[in-house]
Amino acid sequence: MNTPSYTTEQVKTFPDKPGVYRFYNAEQVLIYVGKAKSLKARVSSYFNDLQGHNRKTRKMVSEITSIEFTLVNTEFDALLLENNLIKEHQPRYNILLRDDKTFPYICISNEPFPRLLYTRKFDPEKGKFFGPYASVGAMKNLLDLLRTLFHIRTCSLALTNENINKGKFKICLEYHIGRCNGPCEALQNEQEYLKDIDKAENIIKGNLSPARHYFKEEMQKAAASLEFEKAQLYKNKLELLEKYQAKSVIANASVQDVDVAAIVSDDKRAYINYLIIYNGCIINSKNVEIRKKLDETEDEILTQVLVELRNTFKSKASEVLTNVPLAYSLNIEHKVPKIGDKRQLLDLAIKNAMYIKKEKLKASDPDYYREKRVLKQLQDDLRLKVLPEHIECFDNSNLMGTNPVASMVCFKKGKPSKKDYRKYNVKTVTGPDDFASMREVVGRRYKRIIDEGQPLPDLIVIDGGKGQLNAAVEAIHELDLYGQIPIIGIAKRLEEIYFPGDQFAVHIHKKSESLRLLQYLRNEAHRFAITFHRQKRSKSALGSELTDIDGIGTKTAEKLLKHFKSIKKIKEASPEELHHIVGPSVSKKIMTNLQSDPKSKE
Numbered sequence: 266m267n268t269p270s271y272t273t274e275q276v277k278t279f280p281d282k283p284g285v286y287r288f289y290n291a292e293q294v295l296i297y298v299g300k301a302k303s304l305k306a307r308v309s310s311y312f313n314d315l316q317g318h319n320r321k322t323r324k325m326v327s328e329i330t331s332i333e334f335t336l337v338n339t340e341f342d343a344l345l346l347e348n349n350l351i352k353e354h355q356p357r358y359n360i361l362l363r364d365d366k367t368f369p370y371i372c373i374s375n376e377p378f379p380r381l382l383y384t385r386k387f388d389p390e391k392g393k394f395f396g397p398y399a400s401v402g403a404m405k406n407l408l409d410l411l412r413t414l415f416h417i418r419t420c421s422l423a424l425t426n427e428n429i430n431k432g433k434f435k436i437c438l439e440y441h442i443g444r445c446n447g448p449c450e451a452l453q454n455e456q457e458y459l460k461d462i463d464k465a466e467n468i469i470k471g472n473l474s475p476a477r478h479y480f481k482e483e484m485q486k487a488a489a490s491l492e493f494e495k496a497q498l499y500k501n502k503l504e505l506l507e508k509y510q511a512k513s514v515i516a517n518a519s520v521q522d523v524d525v526a527a528i529v530s531d532d533k534r535a536y537i538n539y540l541i542i543y544n545g546c547i548i549n550s551k552n553v554e555i556r557k558k559l560d561e562t563e564d565e566i567l568t569q570v571l572v573e574l575r576n577t578f579k580s581k582a583s584e585v586l587t588n589v590p591l592a593y594s595l596n597i598e599h600k601v602p603k604i605g606d607k608r609q610l611l612d613l614a615i616k617n618a619m620y621i622k623k624e625k626l627k628a629s630d631p632d633y634y635r636e637k638r639v640l641k642q643l644q645d646d647l648r649l650k651v652l653p654e655h656i657e658c659f660d661n662s663n664l665m666g667t668n669p670v671a672s673m674v675c676f677k678k679g680k681p682s683k684k685d686y687r688k689y690n691v692k693t694v695t696g697p698d699d700f701a702s703m704r705e706v707v708g709r710r711y712k713r714i715i716d717e718g719q720p721l722p723d724l725i726v727i728d729g730g731k732g733q734l735n736a737a738v739e740a741i742h743e744l745d746l747y748g749q750i751p752i753i754g755i756a757k758r759l760e761e762i763y764f765p766g767d768q769f770a771v772h773i774h775k776k777s778e779s780l781r782l783l784q785y786l787r788n789e790a791h792r793f794a795i796t797f798h799r800q801k802r803s804k805s806a807l808g809s810e811l812t813d814i815d816g817i818g819t820k821t822a823e824k825l826l827k828h829f830k831s832i833k834k835i836k837e838a839s840p841e842e843l844h845h846i847v848g849p850s851v852s853k854k855i856m857t858n859l860q861s862d863p864k865s866k867e
Contacts, residue, residue, distance in 0.1 A: 270331040273312055279305040279334065280620065285346045286334040288325070288358075297325055297358040298350045300343040304334055325358045335550040336617050346547055353548040369404055371395045371469060378424045378448050378458050381408055381417055381465065387545075395469045410502055411468065414476075415461035416446045416453075424448055477503065520545055520606050524575065524585040527614035528567045529622050533557055535566045536625070538617035539574045540610065542582070549578060552621050564592040571595065586611050636679030643779035647762070649751055653724040654678050657710075659737065660728040660790035661691075661702045662797070669694060671706040672794035675722075676786055688797045700736040703727065708740035721750050728787050730756040731763055738765045755787055814858045821847060
């Protein structure tokens with residue numbers, strides 16, 4: 266087992282995504298933890314311009330021998346994870362983050378007529394805690410919104426029934442300005458007050474729909490009655506509610522001490538991300554790569570590695586979350602969560618494991634990795650049984666039925682294989698009949714494939730709609746190949762995908778990479794066919810001037826054009842040059858008919 270890490274020369278391969286990076290020295294001691302909006306840009310900056318850094322930074326960079334990183338979902342998550350790791354490991358080059366500088370929470374207090382409190386100290390005995398929040402200002406605005414909307418008290422009075430009944434308290438300014446309903450003088454009973462608290466808690470938890478509906482309704486009512494200031498007030502509240510940020514995956518008070526482990530694998534290796542959660546915070550993250558020796562299953566590998574990682578990090582968590590069931594019991598509670606906060610933590614671990622796997626595949630075959638991903642997407646979109654690594658695409662071209670030609674372009678592993686491109690002169694069709702032309706060309710192509718024993722493609726693409734597709738399918742039927750090769754048609758106007766026998770077209774998402782690949786195929790086949798048609802039409806037009814000469818046929822005209830490239834150069838050629846190509850008698854006719862042409866003297 267080894268932990269994937271990176272050298273200082275490999276920072277350019279880092280992802281352009283948010284995360285937390287960790288620098289280690291030669292003794293594998295963690296010396297610095299940092300956060301980044303873009304891991305690639307931030308970590309590269311340490312090594313690009315050393316003279317631009319201060320002396321302390323240059324000293325730290327000189328000690329770095331390896332780098333590890335953890336991907337997160339947002340910049341806020343990176344900030345929180347950095348905070349947790351610095352507190353836990355106290356790296357030499359980091360400023361020490363003390364507990365009084367942690368992120369703020371909202372607390373619903375455990376007392377009669379509960380209050381909404383702002384605090385940085387998490388103490389479950391004092392009430393229900395929500396957060397942490399990245400912005401103190403946004404959190405205070407949310408508190409103010411909740412207090413205004415639901416008339417929640419801000420005073421610290423001990424509002425017990427005994428004290429209220431004795432009349433110990435008097436209503437204050439908050440009551441007179443409409444921000445409190447006066448529970449201190451029994452003007453609001455506790456049952457009604459708790460209903461307001463429940464509504465506020467619902468918003469804090471992220472269930473915004475009821476409040477959003479309420480704000481919109483009140484805003485519309487106010488506007489309808491021409492109370493525009495009141496309508497603006499509700500509009501401001503609605504906008505503030507939209508900015509409310511739910512609690513983070515990185516630090517979550519509802520998830521206490523657990524271990525999280527996710528595994529993804531291929532035929533040769535398994536990749537594991539391990540997260541340690543303590544007091545609701547991620548305090549450590551480790552990526553592990555395992556080279557398979559035999560046909561070990563994912564649950565066997567994960568169980569074995571998890572035992573070693575828990576021993577290494579001396580984990581005391583009584584619960585472990587994984588994405589596959591464990592092969593053996595570890596004498597701790599084990600779950601594969603499907604929803605909720607624990608599932609979000611597991612998704613984060615899966616995200617990191619998937620990234621390590623992707624990087625390994627890119628390193629082994631960087632050119633093919635992206636193409637294989639696109640081909641896999643195409644396979645899923647078209648529901649193909651086999652990955653379409655070999656695709657052939659056909660197109661026709663003619664001008665009012667003249668010089669009909671067709672093209673076949675071949676893509677292998679998602680890229681053009683130009684040595685396998687083919688041009689076709691349509692032989693059996695007269696006039697502008699695209700359907701018959703397509704049937705002829707597809708039939709000729711795959712008859713030859715069968716005769717020569719060459720491999721069939723994984724997918725055939727026909728440039729056109731139902732008509733062209735049906736013609737191609739007829740040719741495939743005649744060769745008894747129908748059902749052996751998937752075949753589709755792509756219509757250009759709406760980018761519709763047609764399958765044989767289906768009445769309705771299939772639409773792939775316009776921004777899908779798989780659709781872009783099909784468009785590339787179609788456009789390449791169209792370009793190749795048009796180019797061939799223009800060449801043939803041009804050659805035909807040039808050749809007619811030569812074939813009009815008595816005694817010169819098509820083959821002789823083609824021979825002359827192949828050598829001289831144009832009629833103009835033939836007219837300018839010396840008798841010796843013409844004799845060398847076509848002999849004395851033909852050259853004499855050319856000189857008599859072409860070189861005496863007045864146009865050649867202009």
